[in-house]
Amino acid sequence: MRLKTLLKSAALVFISVILCSCNAQTAVNEIYFDEKETLSSESEIIGESGLYVIFLDVGQADSIFVSCGGENMLIDGGNTADGDFVCSFLKSKGVDNLDYVISTHAHEDHVGGLCDVVKTVSVEKAIISPKKHDSVCYNDFINSMASRGISYEYASHGTSLSLGEASVEIIGPISENPQSINSSSIVARLSYKGVSFLFTGDCTSEEEKEILNAGYNVKSTVLKSGHHGSDFSSSYIFLREVMPEYAVISVGENNSYGHPGDNCLSRYRDVGATVYRTDKMGTISAVVNESGELSFSADESLRSPDKSSKKAYENEDADIKNASDEQEPTKNINTSTSYIGNKNSKIYHLPTCSYLPKEKNRVYFSSKKEASQSGYNACSYCLGE
Numbered sequence: 001m002r003l004k005t006l007l008k009s010a011a012l013v014f015i016s017v018i019l020c021s022c023n024a025q026t027a028v029n030e031i032y033f034d035e036k037e038t039l040s041s042e043s044e045i046i047g048e049s050g051l052y053v054i055f056l057d058v059g060q061a062d063s064i065f066v067s068c069g070g071e072n073m074l075i076d077g078g079n080t081a082d083g084d085f086v087c088s089f090l091k092s093k094g095v096d097n098l099d100y101v102i103s104t105h106a107h108e109d110h111v112g113g114l115c116d117v118v119k120t121v122s123v124e125k126a127i128i129s130p131k132k133h134d135s136v137c138y139n140d141f142i143n144s145m146a147s148r149g150i151s152y153e154y155a156s157h158g159t160s161l162s163l164g165e166a167s168v169e170i171i172g173p174i175s176e177n178p179q180s181i182n183s184s185s186i187v188a189r190l191s192y193k194g195v196s197f198l199f200t201g202d203c204t205s206e207e208e209k210e211i212l213n214a215g216y217n218v219k220s221t222v223l224k225s226g227h228h229g230s231d232f233s234s235s236y237i238f239l240r241e242v243m244p245e246y247a248v249i250s251v252g253e254n255n256s257y258g259h260p261g262d263n264c265l266s267r268y269r270d271v272g273a274t275v276y277r278t279d280k281m282g283t284i285s286a287v288v289n290e291s292g293e294l295s296f297s298a299d300e301s302l303r304s305p306d307k308s309s310k311k312a313y314e315n316e317d318a319d320i321k322n323a324s325d326e327q328e329p330t331k332n333i334n335t336s337t338s339y340i341g342n343k344n345s346k347i348y349h350l351p352t353c354s355y356l357p358k359e360k361n362r363v364y365f366s367s368k369k370e371a372s373q374s375g376y377n378a379c380s381y382c383l384g385e
Contacts, residue, residue: 046072046093051166051192051288053222056089057278057303058082060228060252060259061109064199065089068192069164073100074117075188075199076110078304080137083116085304090121100161101126101150103141104186104201106133115140118148126152129201130173131184155186157214166192171218172203174210182227183207189220193292198242200226200233208238218242221294222286223273225249229260234267244273246296248286253279278303339365341376348376 046052048070056063058078063086066073072095077086090096101123103111115137118126126145132138145152161168172187185201198220203211204227211218223244226233228251247268251259260277268275276284282300289295341348341364342357348371349356356362365371368378 046095049290051164051190051195053190053197053286053288055224055248055250055278055284055286056086057281057283058085058109058113058250059279059304060255060257061112061304062104062201062224062228062250063113064224064250065093065095066163066166066190067093067095068166071099071164072097073102073163073168074098074114075102076104076201077113077115077117079109080112080115082304083113086113087116087120089302090117095121097122097124099124099163102155102186102188102199103128104199105129105181105184106131106135106138107181107202108135108137110201111141112137115144118144118150123148123150126150127155127170127186128152129181129184129186130154130156130176131178131181133181157211157216163190166190169216171214171216172207172211174207174214179206180204185226187211189216189218192288193290195222195288195292195294196220197222197224197286198244199224202227202230202233204232205235205238208233208235212238212241220244222246222248225260225264225268225275227259228252228255228257229264229277230257231261231263234264236267236270239267239271239273243271244268246286247273247275248284249275249277249279251277251279255279338367339371341365341371341374346376347379349379353379 046067050068052065052067054065056065056078059082061078061082062076063078063082064075066075077083098121101114101118103114103126105111106129118141155170155173157171157174159170168188168190170186170188173184175183178184182202183204183206185203185207187201187203187207188199190197190199196219198218200223208226218238218241220242221244223242223246225247229249249260265275276296276298278284281298283298283302285297285299287295287297339348340351340356340362343361343363344357348365365374365376
């Protein structure tokens with residue numbers, strides 16, 4: 001009888017552990033709001049009291065609207081095809097002036113829609129990543145600002161801005177010659193009434209280390225997940241310093257890159273962060289009232305109609321490692337081989353790159369021209385292109 005009782009107790013404990021584990025996983029992967037907490041309408045006017053941080057659902061891209069005390073800031077503008085959606089959103093909120101536009105880095109899924117934005121609303125100042133990129137969308141953005149007489153400056157870490165009663169400090173990039181375009185992402189920390197937000201663009205783990213080594217305060221209530229929840233961002237060492245209560249992931253539904261990564265989600269779970277995702281919830285709003293109380297809401301209907309994401313990633317670090325393609329050390333490579341392509345991502349690398357695909361997914365090229373003619377793009381990590 002005693003043995004039977006012990007076995008029954010053990011079974012109950014086992015079941016409880018399993019249920020708790022499942023609940024914890026669900027808390028990370030699927031967070032939903034009650035219907036009463038969703039945004040009331042697309043035409044709602046932003047108030048002049050409190051802080052509003054709105055993570056627009058622009059699919060596999062980033063665009064964040066911030067407003068405080070009647071002053072407005074837009075961080076990134078999604079893909080080129082998202083421009084109309086972002087402009088329509090601003091109009092629906094009664095916004096015809098942006099005090100700041102921040103372009104975190106030069107990839108299309110961040111800078112693309114900003115071209116339409118600077119043509120549609122007045123912009124006081126733009127702050128852009130110091131790493132340039134010779135692409136159509138990036139050049140269009142720069143030229144559009146010039147034609148409109150909009151002044152811009154390259155981000156410099158340590159710079160402070162004010163947005164109403166909120167303070168914004170730019171803490172990255174640190175390196176003057178970052179390894180990749182993603183590693184040149186502007187990272188900014190916003191503080192208001194004891195609540196803080198960390199905006200990270202596509203910040204990589206390498207840039208995260210540089211920011212920590214520079215001694216910046218990164219502790220934040222809300223973290224905008226770096227690189228759409230990629231496993232290459234939100235490193236343990238970084239999260240231990242940020243210790244976010246919430247992480248917001250701007251990511252495309254059923255994207256081909258496996259974002260957010262399982263390892264990234266696991267790290268958020270380990271630090272106890274509640275995760276909100278635009279692919280599951282639509283546009284996500286965070287509001288901090290004058291008493292410093294933070295609340296979230298979501299509007300599943302407020303989504304950009306553009307669902308294309310692959311184009312924006314042609315030169316992205318996200319393509320370096322396909323979701324189903326694990327890293328493999330360099331070995332048995334003929335010394336005459338100049339470049340190694342990944343059949344899945346259509347990215348080519350140097351033989352010394354740490355992100356080489358498995359042997360079965362490799363294709364070899366003797367020159368950049370050969371790789372390009374075969375439809376492959378250069379790895380931004382090892383080739384800086």
